[in-house]
Amino acid sequence: MDRINVGVIGCGYWGPNLIRNFVEVPSSKVVAAADLREERLAHIKACYPQMTVTSDYRDFFAMQLDAAVVATPPPSHFSIAKDCLQHNMHVLVEKPLTLCTRDAEELIEIAKARGLTLMVGHTFEYNQAVQVLRKIIAGGELGQIYYVDAVRANLGLFQRDLNVLWDLAPHDISILLCILGRDPISVSAWGAAHILKGTQDIAYLQLTFPDDILAHVHISWLDPCKVRRITVVGSRKMAVYDDVEPLEKIRIYDKGVQAPPYTDTFGDFQCSYRYGDVVIPHIHFVEPLRLECQHFLECIASGQEPQSCGRVGLRVVKVLEMAERSLRNGGMQESIFVEEDYTHERVLA
Numbered sequence: 001m002d003r004i005n006v007g008v009i010g011c012g013y014w015g016p017n018l019i020r021n022f023v024e025v026p027s028s029k030v031v032a033a034a035d036l037r038e039e040r041l042a043h044i045k046a047c048y049p050q051m052t053v054t055s056d057y058r059d060f061f062a063m064q065l066d067a068a069v070v071a072t073p074p075p076s077h078f079s080i081a082k083d084c085l086q087h088n089m090h091v092l093v094e095k096p097l098t099l100c101t102r103d104a105e106e107l108i109e110i111a112k113a114r115g116l117t118l119m120v121g122h123t124f125e126y127n128q129a130v131q132v133l134r135k136i137i138a139g140g141e142l143g144q145i146y147y148v149d150a151v152r153a154n155l156g157l158f159q160r161d162l163n164v165l166w167d168l169a170p171h172d173i174s175i176l177l178c179i180l181g182r183d184p185i186s187v188s189a190w191g192a193a194h195i196l197k198g199t200q201d202i203a204y205l206q207l208t209f210p211d212d213i214l215a216h217v218h219i220s221w222l223d224p225c226k227v228r229r230i231t232v233v234g235s236r237k238m239a240v241y242d243d244v245e246p247l248e249k250i251r252i253y254d255k256g257v258q259a260p261p262y263t264d265t266f267g268d269f270q271c272s273y274r275y276g277d278v279v280i281p282h283i284h285f286v287e288p289l290r291l292e293c294q295h296f297l298e299c300i301a302s303g304q305e306p307q308s309c310g311r312v313g314l315r316v317v318k319v320l321e322m323a324e325r326s327l328r329n330g331g332m333q334e335s336i337f338v339e340e341d342y343t344h345e346r347v348l349a
């Protein structure tokens with residue numbers, strides 16, 4: 001296949017990162033960029049004078065483009081992605097794929113019927129630290145997984161028409177699905193809106209997975225410190241993945257606790273604690289967005305299903321939808337129905 005001609009829709013904060021990566025990958029050519037804001041188009045034109053810029057992405061349909069990348073705010077993902085698929089373009093949609101499962105299912109159906117690639121920008125699935133953590137868990141080094149604790153907090157960035165759940169939790173949910181290789185059975189969520197009326201800026205999610213694995217996710221736009229940390233505690237070892245760390249992103253702690261044998265007296269009650277070595281695995285780190293863009297192009301060329309395909313996007317949306325329902329119902333536990341035939345390890349072994 002010749003170079004894949006790409007058009008990027010949405011050139012705000014994230015879109016230019018996608019443009020840069022597709023420009024730098026030899027197998028693609030970014031032909032055009034669209035944004036409603038003239039100043040963003042002027043910025044893109046100044047950086048890439050050869051690129052066509054337009055305020056109406058539908059101009060792409062007359063340009064013989066192969067693929068569209070949708071980096072607009074999530075409320076417009078569905079309508080723009082659908083329009084592009086219906087004009088026979090392969091589509092990469094930023095996270096979350098859509099704001100409801102029905103819309104995600106419709107995109108999947110259209111892409112399938114037309115033989116097009118539909119992929120969602122779950123960037124952390126292309127983060128080598130996440131893949132190393134997934135392999136550590138799958139290889140049994142941590143033993144039986146007890147629980148996972150995830151924190152994604154910072155001051156901002158507040159979004160319009162979107163709460164913190166739909167903005168930040170897609171990252172942690174996609175990471176959890178990827179590293180645990182399975183979907184949650186249920187979710188409960190609590191949150192509060194402090195700055196913008198009706199828009200939750202902090203939320204706490206509790207997810208239950210098969211085999212009694214518990215996961216807790218804390219997401220916040222209202223925190224003094226930038227935290228991007230996932231702790232996985234198993235029966236043999238514990239691992240901490242800190243995405244803010246520039247180099248040593250994962251630490252595996254050979255630590256654990258064993259319950260005491262039966263004792264009659266309080267004096268004899270002694271848990272035994274193990275304090276062993278801390279191992280920092282070497283991670284060959286490549287910009288995750290670069291790998292994501294390359295993977296999208298490879299999938300278009302080969303016809304293989306992407307790691308973060310439409311169905312994976314749908315699964316994340318399903319969890320978010322149930323979490324949103326729980327958030328509105330004061331933290332009620334909501335069940336999550338998942339298909340059985342799914343495994344996350346198909347593509348990136």
Ligand SMILES: NC(=O)c1ccc[n+]([C@@H]2O[C@H](COP(=O)([O-])OP(=O)(O)OC[C@H]3O[C@@H](n4cnc5c(N)ncnc54)[C@H](O)[C@@H]3O)[C@@H](O)[C@H]2O)c1
Nearest residue numbers: 010011012013014015034035036037071072074094095123
């Ligand atoms: N994968 C990641 O790590 C990551 C990081 C940040 C943002 N994102 C995602 O990227 C998307 C964009 O986020 P952002 O922070 O760049 O938002 P943003 O508000 O900074 O930029 C969005 C841009 O889209 C433009 N836009 C809106 N409607 C449009 C339309 N119909 N046609 C053309 N342009 C339109 C806006 O003018 C704006 O410039 C979101 O889906 C977000 O979740 C992903």
